């Protein structure tokens with residue numbers, strides 16, 4: 001356990017207790033790993049599931065066994081929630097439905113999960129004078145201003161028309177029947193509510209806007225550790241296709257652009273927010289890697305190359321196929337065209353910058369995917385289909 005650690009202003013970091021809601025998820029599991037391995041802090045891990053943090057909870061001989069407790073509860077309807085928030089110095093809320101395949105197909109669940117269910121968390125933090133770090137999304141920016149310019153307009157190359165900045169960029173969503181935006185709009189409204197709690201009632205808050213964090217344990221592989229008909233986010237979708245030697249499906253030609261940041265780089269940013277409250281309170285932070293921009297098609301090509309390298313298998317004849325968003329996601333899908341995070345505020349407040357290139361993060365992630373799933377996929381695909 002690290003002792004005598006200091007924050008960015010040279011003050012000694014005192015051990016705190018953190019109520020982490022959604023700790024059993026992709027980001028939560030990496031954050032718990034970091035907190036247990038490198039800090040003296042305690043974690044009350046709250047989630048419905050704990051598969052992704054089981055390795056941190058057992059055996060009881062683990063060096064941090066007295067610093068992490070798992071509480072299985074659904075924050076929608078559990079009277080224990082306020083007590084856990086009161087026991088902690090800081091609450092981190094990660095709980096959400098956050099896979100795009102759900103936004104236009106389960107819009108009510110999506111809106112309830114990302115707005116309604118977060119209301120008691122904000123209320124309990126504000127009423128009990130507890131600090132809150134809330135996970136929003138880069139999706140609150142929606143589409144860029146440049147997306148509405150003529151395709152050949154030179155202004156599309158002007159950063160003022162596409163760089164996304166926390167304290168000045170607008171939130172631009174599609175029309176109401178484009179129910180994909182149910183998630184981003186719910187996230188935007190909870191951001192506004194948190195901001196208002198800060199302004200009117202003095203809630204100490206930090207809002208995080210992740211820009212496509214990827215790495216091991218993200219989502220699931222359909223038919224192996226998740227439902228066969230499930231549609232996870234793109235890393236898991238493409239990993240599943242590669243593992244099964246199927247073509248990667250490019251939605252609407254894979255022209256959308258994304259910037260991807262390695263989960264381990266992003267967790268460093270979150271730890272800086274946790275341990276530098278004076279620099280993080282009252283701020284909204286983009287956390288992404290503007291140097292890792294690709295189109296989805298380029299991502300597919302790079303993942304195919306990296307997977308060949310880590311698996312030793314040659315790639316298939318037709319590595320990608322185009323599919324329509326209607327076919328892949330159903331009615332009401334829409335998309336963000338481009339996501340470049342402005343890094344001014346996070347650099348100034350926390351001095352954080354991402355380090356890992358897209359190739360390197362894909363190499364370590366696909367090594368994990370291949371090691372974890374290749375055998376199970378081979379068994380599943382060799383089993384004779386029940387007649």
Ligand SMILES: NC(=O)c1ccc[n+]([C@@H]2O[C@H](COP(=O)([O-])OP(=O)(O)OC[C@H]3O[C@@H](n4cnc5c(N)ncnc54)[C@H](O)[C@@H]3O)[C@@H](O)[C@H]2O)c1
Nearest residue numbers: 022024025026027074075094095096098135137210212213
């Ligand atoms: N991964 C990313 O790149 C990314 C990007 C933008 C925003 N985010 C946001 O970060 C947060 C965490 O994302 P993630 O990628 O770890 O997702 P995830 O789905 O892996 O984790 C979310 C966790 O919250 C839990 N949860 C959901 N509803 C709950 C409830 N009612 N009660 C208790 N637990 C509940 C789930 O069981 C899950 O373990 C989400 O709020 C998401 O919107 C993530």
Ligand SMILES: O=C(O)[C@H]1O[C@H](OP(=O)(O)OP(=O)(O)OC[C@H]2O[C@@H](n3ccc(=O)[nH]c3=O)[C@H](O)[C@@H]2O)[C@H](O)[C@@H](O)[C@@H]1O
Nearest residue numbers: 098100137139210211212213233234237249250251256296
């Ligand atoms: O991670 C983020 O920062 C945010 O963005 C994600 O949204 P998105 O990036 O659109 O989610 P993906 O499912 O990863 O899709 C990325 C792109 O790949 C495309 N895609 C996805 C899967 C696939 O098999 N093929 C394919 O072309 C999608 O259409 C989209 O253009 C999710 O909304 C959240 O995790 C989060 O809020």
